[in-house]
Amino acid sequence: MAPISTQGFILTRHWRDTPTGTEIEYWLATDGGPLKVLLTAQTSVAFVEARHRGTVDAQLLALPDVQLRELGLKTFQQQPVLGVYARQFKQLGRLARSLQQLGIPLLEADVRPHERYLMERFITAGVVVEGGRLEDGVRLDCKLLPAPDYRPALKVVSLDIETSQHQDLYSIALDGLPERVVFMLGEAPDVPAETPGFALIYCHTRKAMIEQLNGWFVRNDPDAIIGWNVIQFDLHVLQKTADDCATPLLLGRGAKPIAWRTHPGKQGYLFAPMPGRVVIDGIEALRAAVWSFPSFSLENVSQELLGEGKDIGDEYDKMAEIERRYQHDKPALALYNIRDCELVLRIFDKARLLQFAMERAHTTGLQMDHFGGSIAAFSHHYLPRMHRQGYVAPNVGDVEGKSSPGGYVMDSKPGFYDSVVVLDYKSLYPSIIRTFLVDPVGFAEGQHGIGAAAPILGPLGTRFSRERHCLPEIVTTLWRARDEAKRAKNEPLSQALKLVMNSFAGVLGASECRFFNPQVISAITLRGHAMVKATRDFVEQRGYQAIYGDTDSIFIWLKRTHTNEEAHAVAAALVHDINAWWTRTLREEQDLENHLEIEFDTHYKKFFMPTIRGSDVGSKKRYAGLSVDAEGREAMVYRGLEMARSDWTPLARQFQEGLLSRVFQGTPYRDFVAGYASATLAGEKDELLIYRKRLRHRLDAYVANVPPQVRAARMADDYNLRMGRPPQYQTGGWIRYVMALNGPEPLESRQSPIDYAHYLDKQLQPIADAILQPLGDSFAALTSSQQELF
Structure with a gap:
């Protein structure tokens, strides 16, 4: 008999219409x-303005299972609405389409049943299951309640496959659970080789491999599948192989297939939902957690995070070596295959990616393998609270107009500086929402003059209710939860809360969001503009100079050289005084509680703000500095400069770092510049000359404008075809090439000598002159003898 109450973590969710209901x-x-929990005979709901009742009643003659009910809800335009209740969810879609032809919107008809059930009960990922009955291991018609603190231990498998260069399946590796195994295509040898720590099972056919894989999932029953490009490659190849063999691929719980879906906005991008199991791709998880790498290849990420990588070299060496091992040393291929699984497991552990995915689900209300969805997360939090305030949501596209200005970026004052401190507003946009009560419901109430208290006045004539709103409370709850997560040193939860909270302003400014309103988002961003300008005026009244500002940060030159201790003391005093000023000003001007908080971020002992290349105007979002922390530890910081960008060569990045560090440290730089140019011309830095650029479109899409990376990619694929290899770049990807005398040439088929003049003119000289000209020097003057060589 099932227990009366069970705690659980939602892995997957699904809905279906049946004759008795959803x-x-x-x-x-x-x-x-x-x-497995199954809730039967669920009713779906949408809303329509009451003034359209006669027209809707006529439409319902063809939909006998749909009913209208009186409700105490209204639209943002203060129009009362009726509830539209349907036995089947798809009936709401049919009604919405027929009413749309009559110019009548059916509101919230696109909110799917399994999402609405959770959001209206304030459930995100953790649940308490109460009541119901147990039939064949399924909990039927129970009640779900929120359990925000429940965190189970998930069973995780790392999956990886190896194939030929034509994606013919050779082996399947599974690691992370006690049954570590590699299924290998081929005949078992007479004398089996030792494979320490895992089983190597030979399969006569690929059909047998798929059947073995299905059986493994039944026996081991993991909650989560992880891998590297695991959906777009591994699972996709497995599905194609199963289809070719006329054998079902049954990786979902209950031996269910994958319900493949394509992304509506990304051609060829796949989703692989399956009952009872989440699929988490390591690349997507790292990006969602705001990790940054020059390359997200498993080899590169392994090297950077773990200090080790795979045992096969570049893409072509890899394919040749995989083929050799498959033909002549299958145990070595199996070891390589399961090694990839192990690396993925260790990366997930090192970066705490599984914990991040779980905490993000708890924070957003989205399934844990859904890494996008800022709009969906906003709706999950906002809709139920809005309903309790007496409102229903508009549909996407109901409000037109251009979005607001972005963050304020102050004109910079280029040059070299001593003693620059950076102050930063903590969670600027969330703090504006909390302080000025910026909110869609509050805007509707304020603009219509509802409420006894005077509204809060905002930019562009906006008015917000002091009494009724939703978003400030949501942000406050997330803010406090993040503070608690930081105190508990729960970094994955802290990061998830920060990302979700900071996404809300962007969501309000996205036309794809049902709550999009240019006036509401402008009340946030323009308030941010005013805050940075007011902060600039404040610090300049104190005798300092603001030399740059960007959205929530302000860079302050202290006007003379300060010791590290003095600079930190000045920054602390400014922070105290600015925060006190905001508290006093907000109380006196609008009787508001201050949640704006500026913090000390960085002290730069030396700082460099370049000009826009080829002009005297200061650049934006590009600078470098020598930072010093409270303990006196120094570090070079680069933002937006060539050495921080992947589309410049390592030659340029290393040169810029070397030159700036010498200028900041006050050591001689002229010999370095001349020597670096000389070594480049002598071929001593050839390994640094490689461009690595992304092909963002198909190769055949480049017609009028053909950039160097496309020319190199076309040459590479012509060479691949001549060598009997499959083309690598037809649909995009990353290409590595050098500039030769005959133009860009891919690493796969180098033919002509290096064009060293290109690297001096296009890579080194622009970087050098941006740094040297404020010092009264130039690249040409320091390399005149080398320049004569070309």
Whole structure:
């Protein structure tokens, strides 16, 4: 008999229409293992303005299972609405389409049943299952309540496959659970080789490999599948192989297939939902957690995070070596295959990616393998609170107009500086929302003059209610939860809360969001503009100079050289005084509680702000500095400069770093510049000359404008075809090439000598002159003898 109450973590969610109503299915991870919950005969709901009742009633004659009910809700335009209740969710879609032809919107008809059930109960990922009945291991018609603190231990498998260069399946590796195994295509040898720590199972056919894989999933029953490009490559190849063999690929719980979907906005991008299991791609998880790498290849990320990588070299060496091992040393291929699984597991552990995915689900209300979805996360939090304030949501596109200005970027004052401190507003946009009560419901109330209290006045004539709003409370709850997560040193939860909270302003400014309103988002961004300008005026009244500002940060030159201790003391005093000034000003001008908080960020002992190349105007979002912390530890910082960008060569990045560090440290730089140019011309830095650039479109899409990387990619694929290899770049990707005397040439087929003049003129000289000209020097003057060589 099932326990009365069970805690669980939602892994997957699904809905389906049946003759008796809509069914909602949740798969949960619990302390006692996986649990399937099925809620039957659920009613779906949408809303329509009451003034259209006669027209809607006529439409309902063809939909007998749909009913209208009186409700105490209204639109943002203060129009009362009726509830539209349907036995089947798809009936709402049919009604919405027929009403749309009559110019009548059916509101919230696109909110899917399994999402609405959770959001209206304030459930994100953790649940308490109460009541219901147990039939064939399924909990039926129970009640779900929120359990925000529940965190189960998930069973995780790392999956990786190896194939030929034509994506013919050779082996499948599975690691992370006790049954570590590699399924290998081929005949078992008479004398099996030792494979320490995992089983090597030979399969006569690829059909047998798929069947073995299906059986492994039934026996081991993982909650999560992880990998590297695991959906777009590994699972996709497995599905194609299964289809070619006329064998079902049954990796979902209950031996269910993958319900493949394509991304509506990304051609060829796939989703692989399956009942009861989440699929988490390491690349997507790292990006969602705001990790940054020059390359997200497994080799590069392994080297950077773990200090080790794979045992095969570049892409072509790799394919040749995989083929050799498959033909002549299958145990070595198996070891390589499961080694990739192990690296993925260790990266997930090192970066705490699984914890981040779980905490993000708890924070957003989205499925843990759904890494986008800022708009969906906003709606999950906002809709139920808005309903309790007496409002229904508009549809996407109901409000037109251009979005607001972005963050304020102050004109910079270029040059070299001593003693620059940076102050930064903590979570600027969330703090503006909390302080000025910026909110869609509050805007509707304020603009219509509802409420006894005087509204809060905002930019562009906006008015917001002091009494009724939703978003400030949501942000406050997330803010406090993040403070608690930081105190508990729960970095994955802290990061998830920060990212979600900071996304809300962007969501309000996205036309794809149902709450898009240019006036509301402008009340946030323009307030940010005013804050940075007011802060600039404040510090300049104190005798300092603001030399740059960007959205929530302000860079302050202290006007003379300060010791590290003096600079930190000045910054601390400014922070105290600015925060006190905001508290006093907001109380006196609008009787508001201050949640704006500026913090000390960095002291730069030396700082460099360049000009826009070829002009005297200061650049934006590009600078470098020698920072010093409170303990006196120094570090070079680069933002937006060539050495921080992947589209410049390592030659340029290393040169810029070397030159700036010498200028900042006050050591001689002239010999360095001349020597670097000389070594480049002598071929001593050839390994640094490689461009690595992304092909953002198909190769055949480049017609009128053909950039160097495209020319190199076309040459590479012509060479690949001549060598009997599959083309690598037809649909995009990353290409590595050098500039030769005959133009850009890919590493795959170098033919002509290096064009060293190109690298001096296009890579070194622009960097050098940006730094040297403020010092009264130039690249040409320091390399005149080398320049004569070309």
